[in-house]
Amino acid sequence: MDSAISEDSTTSEPPARKPLGRAAETGLKIVVVGGFGVGKTTLVRSVSEIRPLNTEEVMTQAGVGVDETGPVATKKTSTTVAFDFGRISLNDRMVLYLFGAPGQERFWFLWDRLFAGTLGAVVLVDTRRMSDSWYAIDRLEHHRTPFVVAVNRFDDDLASFSLDEIRQALSLPGHVPLVECDARLRHSGKHVLITLVDHLHALATARERTP
Numbered sequence: 001m002d003s004a005i006s007e008d009s010t011t012s013e014p015p016a017r018k019p020l021g022r023a024a025e026t027g028l029k030i031v032v033v034g035g036f037g038v039g040k041t042t043l044v045r046s047v048s049e050i051r052p053l054n055t056e057e058v059m060t061q062a063g064v065g066v067d068e069t070g071p072v073a074t075k076k077t078s079t080t081v082a083f084d085f086g087r088i089s090l091n092d093r094m095v096l097y098l099f100g101a102p103g104q105e106r107f108w109f110l111w112d113r114l115f116a117g118t119l120g121a122v123v124l125v126d127t128r129r130m131s132d133s134w135y136a137i138d139r140l141e142h143h144r145t146p147f148v149v150a151v152n153r154f155d156d157d158l159a160s161f162s163l164d165e166i167r168q169a170l171s172l173p174g175h176v177p178l179v180e181c182d183a184r185l186r187h188s189g190k191h192v193l194i195t196l197v198d199h200l201h202a203l204a205t206a207r208e209r210t211p
């Protein structure tokens, strides 16, 4: 994997805008999906080499009863209403385009369109609201879109389920990679993307070998 994605940085600040290379000719689309407030926008923001496009709206009093509540609601002040968009250049010719999906159930109808032309996906999971991930996994399986699952550990998540327990709870088949991450940290977000790209590579190699 190229240094653009494998470099080890601990900062979560986006770097200065990097112009798209002249030789860039292949764009690979990756979607980050998952339930409300699992950290999708945070992940796209932390790994993107450009200032990402975020379609975030402030959650106001008017949204009470419409916008979701729960463990994340007290700290969360904005929510994605369309999608996030970021970019990582893999090498001179290949560019990864990252799309972060909106997490609230009332926007889930957008997901199927967002999955069109997607090479692979990251399902972000908050173990305090594990069932919010089921719909994402169902839709990806329906579209036959390869995916990896990343557990975004929150500081106030006291249950600290093991990866095996999470795999069981999500009924994840053994071949689907499951990793932990902190969506706020660039090196951690990149590790998730590397896991996905490795998974896609392994699937493509296996397909080539199948007569």
Ligand SMILES: Nc1nc2c(ncn2[C@@H]2O[C@H](COP(=O)(O)OP(=O)(O)OP(=O)(O)O)[C@@H](O)[C@H]2O)c(=O)[nH]1
Pocket: 035, 036, 037, 038, 039, 040, 041, 042, 043, 075, 076, 078, 079, 080, 081, 101, 102, 103, 104, 152, 153, 154, 155, 156, 181, 182, 183, 184
């Ligand atoms: N403690 C902690 N906070 C996090 C982590 N990841 C994200 N957050 C915070 O959690 C909040 C929700 O993150 P978002 O990135 O907006 O979540 P989202 O999945 O895009 O939310 P929606 O688009 O509304 O579904 C933000 O305030 C983040 O700073 C994490 O790993 N640990």
Ligand SMILES: [Mg+2]
Pocket: 040, 041, 042, 079, 080, 100, 101, 102, 103
């Ligand atoms: Mg968001």
